[in-house]
Amino acid sequence: MNPPHNIPVTDPSVNAARAIDQQFVNTWESPTGLMGWISEVNNRPLGVRFMVTAFVFFLIGGVLALLMRIQLAVSDNTFLGPELYNQLFTMHGSTMMYLFSVPFLEGLALYVLPLMIGSRDVAFPRLTAFGYWTYLFGGIVFYFSFIIGTVPDAGWFAYTPLAGSKYSGLATDFWALGLSLVEISGIVAGVEIVVTILKLRAPGMTLARMPLFAWAMLAAGLMSLFAFTTLLIATLMLELDRTAGTQFFNPDAGGTSLLWQHLFWFFGHPEVYIIFLPATGIVSMVVTTFSRRLLGYKFIAVAILVTAFVSFGLWVHHMYTTGLPELSLNFFAAASLMIALASGAQVFAWIATLWGQQPSLSTPMLFVLGFLFIFVLGGMSGVMIAIVPFDWQVHDTYFIVAHFHYVLIGGAVFPFMAGLYYWIPKFTGRMLNPLLGHSTFWLAFIGFNLTFFPMHIMGLLGLPRRVYTYPALLELDLYNLIATVGAFVFGAAYVVFIVDLILSYFFGKVADDNPWAGDSLEWSVSSPPPTYAFLAPPVVRSRHPLWHSSVTAMEDAEAICEALRGKPRAWRATLNTDAISAQPQSIQYLPGPSCYPLVAATGLLIVFIAILSKVYLVAIVGLALAILGFAYWLAPNQKVLETLRTSELAIQTKLPIIVTGSRSAVWCGVVCYLAILGSALAAITYAYFYIRLYSAEWPQAGIAEPAFFWFAIAYGLLALSGGALYVANWSFRRGRATGTQFGLTATWVLGVAYMGSQLYALADYGISARETAYGSSFYLLSGYPWVLALVGLAFVGHGQVRVWNELNDREGAMALNMQIISLLWYFVVFAGLAVFAVLVFSV
């Protein structure tokens, strides 16, 4: 039954035969002790950390759910009061959505993805660490509210005005600020994953040969950039409303309570697919391995992309009852049809793959089958609630609670479990116990359906969600009791799972490299993998590299990979390849252990705590610390650059080490950041026009229109600074020192002039951000390019200092630096002009 193993990518015997260079191993080794722990940047330890932390939050969220189920077991129960119940459902939802699902996937992806695509690490190791710390701190802020005694209680989507300062206290600040930290983590994980997948694939692993899990993660990563950014902007606006007195969501001052819902669900709906798509990626991997084949690869890849794209057009799904025009509602119903078809294609691709292949029903496969059953039902109820009149009845009832638990537990937690049973042997080098695994599955499957199936009926019989109790006259006691019993059965599954984990860790059967006879590259390295993952980068010749290999000659790639065997010794590096064709392009230097990510994250944490406790002076200290952390982190290390410039590896592999443009992972990362900044600009602009749409007059409250003159001067100066930067670039490319210096100086001066004149224009306009929503959105829009300019000028100034010494580095680090500065500053100019157009011409 074993698939052909004819051409393994990394032959273990070869590894053993050659003495592995000890210096190479040491380079990749994590430092020990506390300092080692906090300076960890390697993807696998951090991936485990993400997964363990997320799992702990999952267990906490589960306990909260059990408490709620006790309260709801019978009608008119008094086990929990309304206050505690409302806190628990808010924290349960927030924990599962923000602190468990996405971070868990990030952890899994951080661990598995690089192995799967044949890379030694992820593209930006320190960013991984930064993402972990912000996530951990965000989670701690969330749960610290329990210690203070003001637990968030406005629901996981915190609708305004209930979540505004008038109706909720400090608790919602904990929620919004904790969430902001987690969002930052989600956004940087998006950058990390996208660039890793695009630039770090093994030679020969073209896009069309990429494992489906990578496709799913690529889609989810791209979606994270846009979705989490929108949420970050929304929570920023909420916090401004709550602490600075702006009026975005206050209907009494020209704001609108519906704006929050639009912004939130523009994040919230894709968020579901950010969780679900990678889960289907896991399913595809498991189904492939257990069927020893894969049918419908292209169908699945296309379905992933279609789902990712369309999911951004579905946010109004959550707002059918808010009195929107009927025609628009039907448009959204039609869009959900596309999702249904894409999901149908995926499901039938798995069934076709399994057909007649008699897969062994091991635990991962059982969870996949459980997933299929639950997810199909959840998908069907999803089609139902996409139909407008039906949704009007079941919206915000237990039918919805049933639906999204079918989709999120069935569609995500079951695949996660499948993935864990599938990959844990790789993580720990130990097999899990099949008997305990089967018990976990059956307890989870039966418990889940007992809990959530009756909820469909409860909703139809009239039970709204988020009620801490219900009267006996609704005759729902029986259903609720069943659900409560089911919840404890489901909970028991996790007791067995944890026992299984502990037992296997100490006593489990030792796992060999490829216990399931899988096809993808992670099974080619030892279990657990060595710290450097691949001694030599593998060369990929097919979609299933461990099963089949064509005889395609790839001598160039092989020579490069051979040259990289156990090298470089003194620094960490991985191979960069072309985003589409996966041709080797360059050798990427990867930084070693570093504390700066922790310093930067701690700085942010201090800022957020200072805002929470309203000690704004401390916020400045925190901000300074964060900037210090980022500055040291981003500053180029000349010693390292020197090592890279003189490395012999460039000659041996005939590949450059310091590259520019799309060949550089850093450049690709910066492009991702621009996508983030762009979607932030879009969200702010959307908010502005949305408030305008709901205003009888514009500007509101008889405010005069902004004076064209001063704003035109301000943004005109900004546009000129873009021209100056163009001159700097033109001169730099030709090695002209004066021109470069002049251009950069002019950029700088004009940038500062823009910032000053914009302040003057705003003062001259003299409106208040606190009196009307118009004022609030005017300042938000104006402030955006202004703050970006502040950051941009720091980069320009830094570049100006460096260019004195490195003017001749027109191909290397300085050129990359100039490119990054230009990308950033041109974006600032673009944002400024867009804002000018919106503010002045929209009136």
Add this chain to the structure above:
Amino acid sequence: MLNLLLRSVSLLIAASLILITGCRGDKMQSALHPSGPAAEAVARLWWILRLVLGGYSIAVFVLTAVAIFSRPSKRTRVKQWGRNFILVGGVLLPAIILVPLLLYSVTATGALRMRESGLTIRVVGHRWWWEVEYPEQGIVTANEIVIPAGEPVRLEMTASDVIHSFWVPQLHGKTDMLPGLITVSWLEAENPGIYRGQCAEYCGLQHAHMAFQVIALPPDQFVDWLNTRSRSDATADPPTSQTEQQVGERAFFQHGCAVCHAIDGTLAVGDAGPDLTLIGERQTLAAATLPLTRDNLTAWLIDPQAFKPGVKMPPTHAPLEDIQAIVEYLMQLKGGGVNVESTP
């Protein structure tokens, strides 16, 4: 444990039977027991949805089971077969099923479209009760909406504080009540009767206890009901005892009830809490949290927080006889002419 599990499983099967057959009981807040044209259209839609989509789900489960247990096939052109299988089962068939379903749902939406109505009722959501106003008739009441059976009634809704959602499952789907905006919907009950509604958008501490009743009266009785109220002589009926009423009314003012509550025809014009005009003929108390009885009202006045923790109404610190007098006073505030309690 096993016993419990078996029992739960059998209960689950019973529950699924209800889901499949939609068997009817006396459910006053159930979307599966419609009593108006809008709710009926949706209940019909639900019947079709579960039949079609449930059927398709079962087909997928059967296919999966067959896929797993079938023997290895000798099929040659596997890729070609796989492509067709996916295309037909996963894309074409669902499209053939879903497109008509979607079109049908659009027509169902049509049945739910706003209907012409001679009567407009304004409903304002407050934390955690419902203000009900008949603007043309000058009637204000709370937590109970009286409508004529068999006629569509226009609803204009908003909220005074946070977002609420108006939902009477037996009559119509939800419409959100948004502060600063007016949303419009309509209700029609085919038959006289009592239909329970509840806030469906989480609105804070006592979201669970923000319910109300729609009382559909036969059209002629509804006209009587309107007339008795429009005269705004709420205390037209001679009270059981003049002195008793005066004692109660005095106690009502003395203990500050009028600061928050209004009673038409008296000096009580507070608007922080529900209007109490003719409260005596209402059926429930505290936004349909308790049945309105003397005992419940007494207990409620003494300690509202015991029933609805967090409600804005403070406990009434008064001697028991004063409270009883207030209860007597409130209970006899009836319009006469129409006995709502006798309606089916």
